[in-house]
Amino acid sequence: MKLQPSKKLIYLDNAATTPLEPLVLKSMIPYLATQFGNPSSLHKQGINARSALEESREIIAKVLNCGNREVVFTAGGTEAINLAWLGICPPPYQGGVRGGSTPHAITTTIEHHAVLACAEEFERQGGKATYLDTDSEGFVTVEQVLKAVKSNTRLISIMYANNEIGTIQDIAKIGRAVAQLNVERLKKKLPAIIFHTDAAQAAGSLDLNIHKLNVDLLTATASKFYGPKQVGFLYKRTGINLHPIVFGGGQEAGLRSGTENVAGAVGMATALELAYKDLDKNNKKITELRNYFIQKVLNEFKSAKLNGPTGDSRLPNNINFTFPGIEGETLVLYLDSFNIAASTGSACSTVETNPSHVLRAIGLSEDNAKSSVRFSLSKSTTKTEIDYTLKALKHIFTII
Ligand SMILES: *Cc1c(COP(=O)(O)O)cnc(C)c1O
Numbered sequence: 001m002k003l004q005p006s007k008k009l010i011y012l013d014n015a016a017t018t019p020l021e022p023l024v025l026k027s028m029i030p031y032l033a034t035q036f037g038n039p040s041s042l043h044k045q046g047i048n049a050r051s052a053l054e055e056s057r058e059i060i061a062k063v064l065n066c067g068n069r070e071v072v073f074t075a076g077g078t079e080a081i082n083l084a085w086l087g088i089c090p091p092p093y094q095g096g097v098r099g100g101s102t103p104h105a106i107t108t109t110i111e112h113h114a115v116l117a118c119a120e121e122f123e124r125q126g127g128k129a130t131y132l133d134t135d136s137e138g139f140v141t142v143e144q145v146l147k148a149v150k151s152n153t154r155l156i157s158i159m160y161a162n163n164e165i166g167t168i169q170d171i172a173k174i175g176r177a178v179a180q181l182n183v184e185r186l187k188k189k190l191p192a193i194i195f196h197t198d199a200a201q202a203a204g205s206l207d208l209n210i211h212k213l214n215v216d217l218l219t220a221t222a223s224k225f226y227g228p229k230q231v232g233f234l235y236k237r238t239g240i241n242l243h244p245i246v247f248g249g250g251q252e253a254g255l256r257s258g259t260e261n262v263a264g265a266v267g268m269a270t271a272l273e274l275a276y277k278d279l280d281k282n283n284k285k286i287t288e289l290r291n292y293f294i295q296k297v298l299n300e301f302k303s304a305k306l307n308g309p310t311g312d313s314r315l316p317n318n319i320n321f322t323f324p325g326i327e328g329e330t331l332v333l334y335l336d337s338f339n340i341a342a343s344t345g346s347a348c349s350t351v352e353t354n355p356s357h358v359l360r361a362i363g364l365s366e367d368n369a370k371s372s373v374r375f376s377l378s379k380s381t382t383k384t385e386i387d388y389t390l391k392a393l394k395h396i397f398t399i400i
Helices: 022-032 044-064 077-088 113-124 142-148 171-187 262-277 279-300 328-337 347-351 357-361 366-370 383-399
Strands: 071-074 104-108 128-132 153-157 194-198 217-221 232-236 318-322 372-376
Touching (some): 022 262, 044 071, 044 262, 077 153, 077 194, 077 232, 171 194, 328 372, 357 366
Parallel strands (some): 104 128
Antiparallel strands (some): 318 372
């Protein structure tokens, strides 16, 4: 039996990045073409660019239920995370407190490399970090977080939803506990702990209302919600002081210097607004397809195992399987030959040959971690595409 490759690309790697939505591209074009002004200029071109930038900020602030000034534009998710982590306790040469009073931060073992690498840099600059272990589905508990707090803890950084196994943390519950703890700390004259969440995978799928989430800092990137790449934002609660990591003309209230990416900000705002307009409808559809795919694979491939949780505490679009005995990378390449795009986990780890740190952290053996594949769906994924993917998987297993 021979199976023809799909004529159309079946893109199941939306956790790595999403395609640019046509309406988003359309909203950006004027600011790449005729409306090219610098928002800091005094003439009409500048004023137009400024108002487009500020309207975009307002649209994003509405989704987050926060003030406009609490939204800081950055060049993507990684940069926003760097600003959160390294801006909280600047090193001594920036007037910060290192050495004598070592700042302490708490995070988890399953964070994205953008967070883990910041934690390492934070430690190199004199801080100390605690990495919380998760359970076998990727969850941390409020009790674990509170137990790790020390008098010198300054930052808690826990991802909203995991990019590899789709685990959705109870950020609201952790946020409430941290806020309560801060009341006690204030009485003892201890510095307040700042709570950050990396919402890169959550933005566009889950509730971003910062009042419900009880977060001080939240970071996201447009490239994961059908917007352009290298555009993101940091939500920063009023009153939280951050030190910049990029210096220059003082744009973004001094937090992110450099001429603003107006077209990018406009695209991001359009994308976010679109995502939240049809959120429930899209999530319902994607979740049904996800569950269908998971059931089929578990029924038809007896040795396959699902990684991560099931039900509502899993991202609607995330699927991650271990197929013992087969290298994940081999499977991804075979799928590609059928015009199906999947992934072995996080896109950023393609440069490293180590098995996924997330799968290892939830207890998979090195071999099983290497034998895992992630399928991440989008709002335009169809049942026909999933059925073809199942067919291709079956076919591949007969030939390898
Ligand atoms: C994609 C992603 C990032 C990094 O965002 P970039 O825009 O690629 O810098 C950070 N955290 C998570 C969970 C992600 O999925």
